[in-house]
Amino acid sequence: MTEPTDPLARELRALGADLPVSEPSATLTAAVMARVAAEPVPARPTRITGWIKAKWRALVSLLTGLVLVAALTPPVRAAVAEWLGFGAVEVRTSTGAPPTTTQPPPTAGGGLTVEQARSMVDFDVVVPTELGPPSGIEVSADRVVVSMSWTNGPVRLDQVGARLAPYFVKTVWDQIKFTTVRGGEALWLEGPHRVVVQSPDGTQRDEPARLAGNTLIWQAGGVTLRLEGDLDRARAVEIAESGNH
Amino acid sequence: MARVRAGDAGAYGDLVRRHAGTALRAAVFLGAGADAEDVVQESLVKAYRALGGFRDGAPFRPWLLRIVANETRNLRRSASRRGATEAASVLPEPVSDPELSVEARARRAELLTALEALPESYRRVVTCRYLLELDERETATVLGWPRGTVKSRLSRALRRLRVSLEPVDAGSEAHD
Numbered sequence: 231m232t233e234p235t236d237p238l239a240r241e242l243r244a245l246g247a248d249l250p251v252s253e254p255s256a257t258l259t260a261a262v263m264a265r266v267a268a269e270p271v272p273a274r275p276t277r278i279t280g281w282i283k284a285k286w287r288a289l290v291s292l293l294t295g296l297v298l299v300a301a302l303t304p305p306v307r308a309a310v311a312e313w314l315g316f317g318a319v320e321v322r323t324s325t326g327a328p329p330t331t332t333q334p335p336p337t338a339g340g341g342l343t344v345e346q347a348r349s350m351v352d353f354d355v356v357v358p359t360e361l362g363p364p365s366g367i368e369v370s371a372d373r374v375v376v377s378m379s380w381t382n383g384p385v386r387l388d389q390v391g392a393r394l395a396p397y398f399v400k401t402v403w404d405q406i407k408f409t410t411v412r413g414g415e416a417l418w419l420e421g422p423h424r425v426v427v428q429s430p431d432g433t434q435r436d437e438p439a440r441l442a443g444n445t446l447i448w449q450a451g452g453v454t455l456r457l458e459g460d461l462d463r464a465r466a467v468e469i470a471e472s473g474n475h
Numbered sequence: 476m477a478r479v480r481a482g483d484a485g486a487y488g489d490l491v492r493r494h495a496g497t498a499l500r501a502a503v504f505l506g507a508g509a510d511a512e513d514v515v516q517e518s519l520v521k522a523y524r525a526l527g528g529f530r531d532g533a534p535f536r537p538w539l540l541r542i543v544a545n546e547t548r549n550l551r552r553s554a555s556r557r558g559a560t561e562a563a564s565v566l567p568e569p570v571s572d573p574e575l576s577v578e579a580r581a582r583r584a585e586l587l588t589a590l591e592a593l594p595e596s597y598r599r600v601v602t603c604r605y606l607l608e609l610d611e612r613e614t615a616t617v618l619g620w621p622r623g624t625v626k627s628r629l630s631r632a633l634r635r636l637r638v639s640l641e642p643v644d645a646g647s648e649a650h651d
């Protein structure tokens with residue numbers, strides 16, 4: 231810490247106090263509140279680990295020997311509240327009729343090699359061996375996401391480094407299931423759900439929201455991974471666990 | 476914060492009223508110029524959207540100022556992409572205080588010029604730490620840097636300021 235008696239520091243503080251800044255206009259608060267009224271209430275995420283510890287462990291003893299997968303029963307779903315924070319992904323539940331059609335995941339078209347992608351981001355990039363070499367690898371412009379595609383399926387894998395706030399916001403209707411990948415908690419979203427991309431400061435990207443198909447979400451060493459494609463849960467987990475973590 | 480998450484929209488109004496002044500000051504000092512109020516409005520809406528992910532017990536102000544700092548930076552970048560001449564000055568002119576001696580006023584102008592001439596990251600850290608009077612931890616949050624980086628850049632920035640101010644210390648108010 232710079233010593234508070236530093237004369238230059240004192241001068242700079244005095245300069246700051248002398249620079250004129252007008253008061254915020256009277257309409258600012260009203261303008262903000264009018265815009266905010268159109269937004270959903272920013273509910274607290276239910277941390278999945280805490281939730282599992284609190285509500286799930288009791289059930290686990292009953293389910294020993296069984297795969298740790300279950301659909302949420304309605305009372306439990308109510309406990310999960312409006313949304314669930316899971317690494318870089320936020321899952322919001324929505325009522326109403328779910329959409330019925332999905333599109334195949336967009337193809338990662340980049341011609342990067344795994345090594346190039348690894349050198350561009352500051353987290354460990356995983357490559358599942360189960361699917362063979364990816365047909366395309368790309369890194370987002372902000373170097374936050376590494377995406378890979380495989381043409382057989384097609385299957386897409388997105389890997390997101392540690393975030394302060396969610397990166398993908400997904401809206402699901404009825405289909406959150408819990409599963410595990412290498413013993414860690416994972417989410418399985420079955421059927422169409424809506425995906426938008428959000429930056430740490432809350433900006434949601436302009437690119438159109440799209441409807442995604444079956445998706446497995448898990449975490450490894452601070453990285454959040456989402457695997458999307460025409461897969462069933464068992465196959466998705468198998469692919470996820472084949473990654474060289 | 477808990478009240479906002481519980482759906483009490485009015486509670487966010489209280490937060491807005493409490494922090495809008497500081498946010499505006501930060502936007503102006505970081506170079507938002509005439510767009511400062513728009514920057515603050517945008518930042519407050521974004522802060523609301525991201526509030527769900529906000530850690531309980533963490534202070535709201537530095538987190539809001541971080542959004543303001545990012546918004547201001549984006550604004551300046553897109554302005555310079557559009558070919559706007561790099562704003563002649565980032566900081567506003569100080570109010571002229573008739574109490575101040577000619578020397579003191581000259582010194583203040585020198586300081587302002589030296590500050591403007593600093594590389595961007597140095598100017599940002601000095602602005603946060605001294606002009607906005609944030610502490611080291613808050614500065615780290617606002618700029619999104621580790622605390623060690625704040626400390627080292629700040630001391631380098633001060634060293635550079637001292638160097639560029641030295642001739643003034645040695646001589647007198649030779650120039651107007």
